[in-house]
Amino acid sequence: MDIYNENRRFISILSDYGFKATFGNEADTTFLKKALQALIDSSIPIKLVEFVKNDISAITIDSRSGIYDIACVDENENHFIVEMQLSEYPEFIQRMKFYVLHRFNTLVKKGEYKFENLPRIYCIGILAKSIFSQITDYHNIAILRNSKNETIDDQMSFVTVELDKFKKKQTEVTTDLDKLIYTMQNLHKVTETSQFPTFWNEDWLKKAISELDIRNMTPEQKLAYEMAISANALAVKNESKKIQEAREAENLAVKTETIMNALSMELTLEQSAKLANVSIDFVLSVQKQLTGE
Template structure:
């Protein structure tokens, strides 16, 4: 392997950049760009994600972060690498959980609640009917007038972003281009000029394998190992679930009086497999 940079989309890369608690320079500018704000974020503090601080699963390898800025705005950021059409439902779950937490802390008062920004960074598309790769959603009426913007949902569908390096202008475009392309670069000579900007330079240095200490390399290798194990275990679960589903299909078919051949065709298994199930569950 000649890879020099760890993908920001990976568990380790996302944690090292967006989840860097030592230096939040990158995160502050990234969040400002993602929510399309003209107001700079002066400071940011990570808070415990009450649902799950870190989740590694075989579908995506997710690293969730929760933080609060100097204006008491709350941010929830989640990365999703695999297909997940219902992702927006999970975003609502996270945002509403944070909303309920804030209401409880305020002794069930609803005035002056801080804003909640729930941000989903997706490798794949979940809105095929929408052309734009960056969407910001708040509660609106049928006349497109804002009813409430206390809770805002932001999605970025990375696969819809196809701008070339010479077309990149805004901080949002720089962020997305970097997330999609950094791990493909092997030499600094290939850097676009905007990668020399301080916020991106700091993020890039965190995922530069040549800059990693022995401890960081170990942490990276452990993350890779953990994800590989998660994928393997999930594969076993899926295989087991499919087998159990076939068994239930066969049992139902036999109870209905279907023949062994019919059950085999229905469950898409061999007749020998059906006979084994019949013997195991129905023969005295």
């Protein structure tokens, strides 16, 4: 997913800069309020959103995968944690549980360990890659239920959006959630406003798109965006290096095990080297490990 391209007019919401400029825009929360309402599938508009310090990490960049975390509270004391995940993360739901339980414990402590009237906590994960192979829906909300699908407790909600499962065309987009996801997937591909779908003229999306229009940027904003691109490129390079090193280590382990098995079967040094496709010197080094020399 190419979300960083200096030649495009609009910055992707999925990028570090784009996510902070929209979801994390403290100066204007119009987009955030509407997006949260859509993500939690609520018919009740959110009137006020106040950003709060995330007790685990505030609005931060995860250099390994380009993640921004935001935490906020609405006028009814509902707590929201929103996290974007671009790279593959099969265990992402475990991470969500960690954040929610940490926030739950924080609220209990602040209430002097009282459990009544606790505010609701919504942990929202927006994922570029799917994590639920057995679930076809791109949007899921999970609460505590019994085997008969009866609600046990809804104080904590886990909301996931798997972007790669969203296949709707522009003409099929009707709900605010679909408008949000479609915008995430396609804004950075558009070059001119004449290509805008009609719903991009809605106030909440229009304001977000304006923040992502490179032509509207001040010199300071452009500098911040270029620094984000640079940081992302470095992160990708470091991640690629780690992957390559891991592959090399795995390949070395396989070859070493192959040689050990070959030598235990009393194959010659030459035969072992040929079997593992390595040099005689490498076979000798493995033989020394086996003999403890």
